Amino acid sequence: MSITIDKNLAKDLINTKLRIIDEEIYEILNKWAVDSVDELVDGCRKGKYDECENDAIDLTNLRDRRKELIHLLKGMQ
Secondary structure, three states: OOOOOOHHHHHHHHHHHHHHHHHHHHHHHHHHOOOOHHHHHHHHHOOOOOOOHHHHHHHHHHHHHHHHHHHHHHHOO
16 A cells, blocks of 8 residues: 655655654753763663663664654655
C-alpha cells in the first residue's frame, strides 16, 4: 500500500517533527544541566547522575530518530 503526499507538505511535517524532537532533547539536557546527549549518556554510564537511565535512553532514541528524519529530508531534495 502506498500513499501519495505533496512534497512540500511532507517537508513541512518532517521539519515540524524535527522541531518537536529538538525541544524534547533540549528539555532533557536542560533538566540535567548538560550540553550534549553524549555528555549525559557518558555521565550516566559512569554514575555521575543518579537515576538518569530513562532520560539517557530517551535522548539516544530521540537523536537516532532525528538522524533518520534528516536523512529522509535530504533524500527529498
